[in-house]
């Protein structure tokens with residue numbers, strides 16, 4: 798198994814990044830649409846799926862935090878200016894935290910709901926509620942917090958993805974290829990950014 802290298806992201810960081818990113822985008826779209834569908838039964842079913850995928854994202858995001866603490870991060874791409882390095886570090890730290898905070902706020906919302914509906918993740922695992930007192934005020938607070946955090950994360954992720962695409966398409970450097978190795982042969986040909994000796 799390839800570990801995180803000094804100059805680029807390793808297999809596990811790459812797999813976690815794209816799995817969480819895709820799940821997060823799908824989860825956001827589901828969150829916005831699920832309460833607008835007609836029919837209580839379908840709405841109930843979609844909210845159960847939303848909660849299930851939310852817990853999956855939470856698990857993967859915690860795993861990613863642990864992975865970063867253990868494996869460390871590669872050096873910033875030399876293509877980034879000092880200002881870009883600082884802003885990328887801040888945005889990525891916020892995104893790391895947000896992928897944990899958004900599902901936690903959703904969990905708090907489900908736990909404070911006066912309806913008291915249990916969460917059976919993927920119809921298999923019963924997830925207990927957080928030890929919070931259910932009330933209409935608490936539920937409204939966590940609904941707002943959950944929605945606000947989800948929107949803030951999406952806007953941040955859009956800026957983050959836009960910056961990565963700008964580097965790839967306009968500046969034609971290795972910033973996106975470090976996180977999307979399928980681009981590496983074209984982008985990194987001839988460069989010495991990912992030698993096997995970095996694996997040590």
Ligand code: HEM
Pocket residue numbers: 821824825826827828829832844847848850851852854855896899900901902903904906907916940943944945947948
């Ligand atoms: C990364 C994971 C998650 C994302 C991106 C996400 C996103 C969203 C979004 C965008 C909404 C619509 C908010 C609005 O209409 O203003 C929503 C609603 C909701 N989410 Fe999540 N969510 C996530 C995880 C969870 C989890 C783990 C739970 C519960 C265990 C949960 C429970 C809910 C519920 C119950 C609603 C409906 C709120 C209502 O009644 O209007 N979510 N979510």
Ligand code: HEM
Pocket residue numbers: 810813814817818819821822861865873874885889890892893896950954957958961962972973974975976977
């Ligand atoms: C879909 C478009 C996306 C693109 C093109 C993209 C691209 C990238 C790139 C190129 C990096 C490495 C930057 C560097 O070398 O410093 C990165 C890192 C990162 N991205 Fe994204 N990203 C996308 C979506 C997302 C989403 C939706 C999230 C979270 C909700 C996210 C969270 C992160 C985080 C936390 C890092 C730091 C490394 C890690 O922990 O995985 N990204 N991204």
